[in-house]
Amino acid sequence: MKHHEAMGDRYWKRWGAELRTLRERADVSQAALGRVLNIARPTLGAYERGERRPRRQHAVEADEFLSAGGVLVQMWEEAQEGGEVPQEWRDFERTELQALTIRGFHPTLVPGLLQTRDYVEAILRNGGWNKAQADRLAQERADRLKNLEDTALTFVINEEVLRRGHGSSNILLGQLDYLHDLMEHRRIRLQIIPLSTLQHPCPDGAFRLMLLRNGTLIGHEQYLSGVNVVQGARAEQLVELFGHLQGEARSPQESMQLVDTIRRELR
Numbered sequence: 001m002k003h004h005e006a007m008g009d010r011y012w013k014r015w016g017a018e019l020r021t022l023r024e025r026a027d028v029s030q031a032a033l034g035r036v037l038n039i040a041r042p043t044l045g046a047y048e049r050g051e052r053r054p055r056r057q058h059a060v061e062a063d064e065f066l067s068a069g070g071v072l073v074q075m076w077e078e079a080q081e082g083g084e085v086p087q088e089w090r091d092f093e094r095t096e097l098q099a100l101t102i103r104g105f106h107p108t109l110v111p112g113l114l115q116t117r118d119y120v121e122a123i124l125r126n127g128g129w130n131k132a133q134a135d136r137l138a139q140e141r142a143d144r145l146k147n148l149e150d151t152a153l154t155f156v157i158n159e160e161v162l163r164r165g166h167g168s169s170n171i172l173l174g175q176l177d178y179l180h181d182l183m184e185h186r187r188i189r190l191q192i193i194p195l196s197t198l199q200h201p202c203p204d205g206a207f208r209l210m211l212l213r214n215g216t217l218i219g220h221e222q223y224l225s226g227v228n229v230v231q232g233a234r235a236e237q238l239v240e241l242f243g244h245l246q247g248e249a250r251s252p253q254e255s256m257q258l259v260d261t262i263r264r265e266l267r
Contacts, residue, residue: 011079013050014228015059018075020048022066036065053079078230093144095218096210101152103242104208108164110175111155111206113145114182114190119175122167145187154189156245158200162192162262173266176259183256191249192258201244209238 023033034044037058046052054062059076062068096102104111110119117138124134162179165172182188193200206222219235221228230238250258 009050011075012053015054015072015075015079016048016050019062019066019072022062022068022072023048026066028066033062033065037061074234075228078228078234095212096144096151097147098212098214099148099151099210100213101154101211102148102208103154103210104206105156105242105245106161106206107158108161109206110157110161110179111208112141113148113153114155114179114188115141116171116175116178117142118171119166122171125167152189153187154191156191156193156242156249158193159195159258162259169266173263176263176266180256180259180263183252183259189252190255191246191252192255193245193249194258197248199248201241201248207238207241209235209242 023030030041030044030048034041037044039058043052047054047058054076056073056076059072063070063072066072104113109115109123115123115138117135120138120141121131121134124137125131129137162176163172179190183190207219209217209219211217217231217235217239219230219238221230221238249255
């Protein structure tokens with residue numbers, strides 16, 4: 001019982017951390033948000049520290065006021081379920097070794113497993129990482145991809161990801177060359193949602209789905225405050241969302257042709 005409660009407490013701490021991140025991003029004080037929710041500032045502070053569990057109505061009102069797009073409500077519902085996700089599933093780098101399939105979407109970046117060393121370094125340099133740290137992360141990701149040779153890898157990204165430079169056009173070109181090689185050798189299945197798409201499902205952030213060898217389906221959703229692990233009904237919702245993304249994306253063959261087109265433009 002104590003272990004179950006501790007797992008639930010971690011969920012509420014993540015919910016509180018997300019609330020604080022969204023509030024600060026919106027430049028809203030605790031006192032101001034407290035007035036919106038009709039609670040005292042110390043109570044809101046306890047919510048953000050995960051020391052008190054908010055009512056669902058507070059999650060709904062905070063979500064609407066902070067324009068969170070449903071994130072706070074969704075995380076509240078997951079926390080309310082009691083945090084039944086095993087702790088080891090939170091380490092997706094270890095969990096992916098058990099996966100039969102991995103599906104992923106990222107709205108703004110090339111997915112981590114598919115990034116070149118230069119691409120990684122350009123992104124992390126803006127975050128204050130040094131070259132040695134970036135090199136180490138890039139090598140770790142390359143090693144992870146090698147360890148997934150028997151895993152079916154499917155990704156969906158937006159076309160603007162292929163056109164957004166990080167560092168220089170040469171870095172972007174190198175990244176596109178690498179994606180082309182992975183696609184050409186059927187190492188990955190990559191589908192691209194074109195800029196002209198009018199019915200984009202518009203997920204709030206990046207996510208990945210893993211079907212483990214024991215038949216378990218788990219998901220990792222990326223929020224402002226970190227990564228949340230889900231299973232059950234929420235994981236099934238992500239499967240449906242991924243299907244919608246694939247439906248709006250070009251086929252793998254058409255996607256490779258689009259990559260080639262952008263490569264030619266950059267040369």
